[in-house]
Every structure is written in C-alpha cells, then in structure tokens.
Amino acid sequence: MGDEIRRNMALFPIGIVMKLTDLTARQIRYYEQHELIVPARTSGNQRLFSFNDVERLLEIKSLIEKGVNIAGIKQVMNPVSKESEDATVVSELSEVKRRELSDAQLHRLLKQQLIEKRPGKASMIQGQLSRFYNKK
DNA sequence: GTTCTAACA
DNA sequence: TGTTAGTA
Numbered sequence: 001m002g003d004e005i006r007r008n009m010a011l012f013p014i015g016i017v018m019k020l021t022d023l024t025a026r027q028i029r030y031y032e033q034h035e036l037i038v039p040a041r042t043s044g045n046q047r048l049f050s051f052n053d054v055e056r057l058l059e060i061k062s063l064i065e066k067g068v069n070i071a072g073i074k075q076v077m078n079p080v081s082k083e084s085e086d087a088t089v090v091s092e093l094s095e096v097k098r099r100e101l102s103d104a105q106l107h108r109l110l111k112q113q114l115i116e117k118r119p120g121k122a123s124m125i126q127g128q129l130s131r132f133y134n135k136k
Numbered sequence: 137g138t139t140c141t142a143a144c145a
Numbered sequence: 146t147g148t149t150a151g152t153a
Contacts (some may be wrong), residue, residue: 013138013139014138014139014140015138015139024146025139025140026146026147026148029140029141029147030146044139044140044142044153045141045153046138046139046140046153047139047140102151113139
C-alpha cells in the first residue's frame with residue numbers, strides 16, 4: 001500500500017499538468033467542475049495534482065479525442081474514489097517538494113511511475129507521457 | 137511569474 | 146473552449 005500514497009501524493013501545480021497532458025488549464029479546471037478529477041488544494045487554494053489525477057486526465061483526453069462528451073465520460077469512468085480524494089494534502093510538505101521538483105526530478109518521477117508494473121493502464125499512459133519525457 | 141474565479145466576445 | 150479581467 002506504499003504505492004497508493006505515492007500515486008495519490010499531490011505534487012504538481014496546473015502548469016506542469018498542462019505540459020504532461022497537453023490539455024489547457026481551462027479544460028483541466030472544467031473537468032474538475034464536472035467532478036471527473038478532484039485535485040487537492042494548497043492553503044492558498046492552488047490545485048495540486050497527483051499521478052492519479054494525471055492518469056485520469058489522460059484517460060479523459062483520450063476519450064475526448066474519440067468524440068465522447070462529458071456526460072459520456074462520466075458514465076464510462078468510475079466516480080472519484082474516497083481514497084484518492086483524501087489520501088493527500090500534506091500541504092506544507094507538498095509545497096516544499098513542489099519547489100524542488102523540476103525537469104530532472106520530474107523526469108525521474110515520471111520514469112519511476114511509468115516503469116511500475118501495471119499491465120492495463122500503464123501502456124496507455126506511457127504512450128501519452130512519453131512525448132513529454134523523451135523531449136527536452 | 138503563476139494560478140484562481142468568474143464572465144463573455 | 147478560448148480568453149480576458151482582477152486577485153492572491
């Protein structure tokens with residue numbers, strides 16, 4: 001269960017998630033309004049996304065590209081689980097880590113995340129994140 | 137400089 | 146969805 005916390009650990013601000021997913025801030029916030037994702041918040045009300053959130057966004061993105069609308073996605077995707085909802089917000093700690101998190105470290109985290117042994121989801125996520133982490 | 141909410145071309 | 150206004 002150590003992996004659970006790692007995936008639900010809120011680490012990145014919307015700017016990084018934009019690069020990771022290739023979605024606009026508008027879209028990301030819009031999907032949150034429709035409860036497709038429930039990112040954590042810092043004490044200053046800034047969103048903090050976890051790997052889980054990024055995965056969900058990538059899944060949403062792929063569905064959108066297939067022509068599915070929000071209503072359709074809501075039916076296909078499981079509602080946000082309770083664990084991923086609260087197993088997070090180490091606000092102070094996360095904010096500190098966020099400052100230290102940059103290119104090199106982000107790549108390391110992404111690689112570590114992508115290498116995890118997960119048959120189903122891993123493949124899709126890897127395909128879409130590879131863009132980001134193979135460049136620069 | 138970045139992110140947030142709200143609102144409208 | 147894009148984009149802009151006014152903040153924090």
